[in-house]
Amino acid sequence: MKFNFADIEFILHEKNFRNDNMPLVQIKDKFVTTKEVKFHIDNILRFIANAVEVISITDEKYRKYSIALNCLNSIRGLFNAKTPEKLTEEAAKITIDVVKEIALTVEPLDSFHKKAIESAAFFAKFTIENIGNL
Secondary structure, three states: OEEEEOOEEEEEOHHHOOOOOOEEEEEOOEEEEHHHHHHHHHHHHHHHHHHHHHHHHHOHHHHHHHHHHHHHHHHHHHHHOOOOOOOOHHHHHHHHHHHHHHHHHOOOOOHHHHHHHHHHHHHHHHHHHHHHHO
8 A cells, every 4th residue: 555644755554553573664675574664663752751750740630641651551461462481561551550559549649649659660661671771
């Protein structure tokens, strides 16, 4: 299928959507595999989720977006999930989100305690996500 976006012509090979090693997009003589597209989409979603979570720590009105993104990421994980033999990064991050939500609802907390819980959860997930880069 041929597309023209911002005066850039590209070809989408939709039949390769489920095969990670096949080209999904072709721009002139350059090919991008399905695996590369998925990797970049995951990075963009991770950046958005992290940005919203950080903003929600300081601005309560963004908290609902953070909760919604965490739910969507959990649902997405269910579709990609295989039964893990050991703790995975995604499972650990979901666990942190669950513990955070429980901690925030256990008793009436002042805004300082809420921000402390949300900050700790964010930094724990950020550490888990980047531990392999050390």
